[in-house]
Amino acid sequence: MAHLVEDLVRLIQTRHAIVTLQTVEEDFAARTVREAALAMHMPVMEWSVSDGLHRVAPDTCGLMAGTETLTGALRFMRGNDTQMVYVLKDAIRHLNAPAAERLLRDVAADFAQDRRTVFMFAPGGELPAALRPLAVPYELALPDADEIYKLVRKTVRDLSLAGEVVVDLDRVQLQRFLANLCGLTRMEIIQVVAEAVLSDGRLNADDIGRAIELKRQRLRQTGVLDYVPVLEAFPSVGGMKALRRWLSLRAKAMTPEARRYGLESPRGVLLLGVQGCGKSLMARFVAFKWKLPLLRMDVGALYDKYVGESERHLRTAFGTASAMAPCVLWIDEIEKAFASAGTGPAGAVSDGGLSQRMFGQLLTWMQDHKDPVFLVATANDVTALPPELMRKGRFDEVFFVDLPSADARREIFRIHLAKRKRDPAAFDLDALAEASGGFSGSEIEQAVVAAMYAAFAKDRELTQEDISAELAATRPLSVLMAERIDNLRAWAEGRCVKAN
Structure with a gap:
């Protein structure tokens, strides 16, 4: 947590008037902002639609008169010259109120002249496009492996004050337990450990399943990702020897040892081919072979009728995958998600450019992400794929999965x-x-x-x-579908590596 506090202190010191915090952990984010402000000996005031504007640190006081609404709170903030940190919890969804956008612009201009900063929580949206240049975004990421380990130790230590706690996990079991906590919020991790310990006074291998089930529930709530359990004993796979050999050579490449050796993490593969020939099975096989968590993206759930929600769904999915890294991210039938995203105008006309924006977000993530997330994308209809996706370097390899020999x-x-x-x-x-x-x-x-x-x-x-x-x-x-399969084979010749 220390580095998060340091980051927020730096944002305040460099006179960023407005910071949008991307987070699903509102309480944790509020505590982190308070710690950053107190480290600089600055008071903190919070606003929410339920409580209005009130001071929360270093001491507390009641509601400031006339600040129940966002516009009232912003007027108070403009008139208060005290160097202070403000936390606005529900503000983004209320910026459509009369004068709210104008007042926020005025606040940004005033606060940039001295050391006053507004932190706006953005768990489900972004600032309107016209206001985004005024703010700096900061993502409050889910805990990494080191923080998870410290959080588990602290929770066990706290629980042991009320009674004996037996930790019965060997090194391998502990690593597996911690790995299955990746992608959960800090409070969810505490709850998993507390529930496990309080049920029988022990933390053992039986509790790994509890972590897995909570993770599945958590991912289902996003509506976009599903955690796919990887079998302990994977059924045999017939054919696809070239693909299996390629995967075997890279089985250890997602490890820290590979980084020390000088290798980058493999980025992903695109599996093109005939329906029913095992492309989806191979996504599961990768996770089994490499002993990694498998996340399946539901492309049908990406798109939302509300402005900005579709992009947020995709951003959340990528953020969750990064938090759970190393892992395998599986996008099945990727052409269905981005079929209208080609460079031509047709897709932009049909959906207002949404598919193009989503596709651009995908390409940016594929190019820029540094976390060990291995993308397995499958496609049946190559004609529906945007040509930009096929550019050399997007994937480590493109395999063609034909009918079995x-x-x-x-x-x-x-x-x-x-x-x-x-x-x-x-x-x-x-x-x-x-x-x-x-x-x-x-x-x-x-x-x-x-x-x-x-x-x-x-x-x-x-x-x-x-x-x-x-x-x-x-x-x-x-x-x-003889003609279609023949055309697919003709297209793949010379463009793809044969999986069989």
């Missing part, structure tokens, strides 16, 4: 038969691979499942003939 189909049959407790050796896998030419991995799986339903309905065991019959009755995507 005969060897891969044989392996896929083996995997899905074994998954459903059937002995693959009892089936002629070569014949099944031959009969399933042009099938995707998901179509092969569905053929096995449909054959099992048919056999179960007849009260008998699954046979080779059941699967062969389902294959013969299925018209795969390679037949239904």
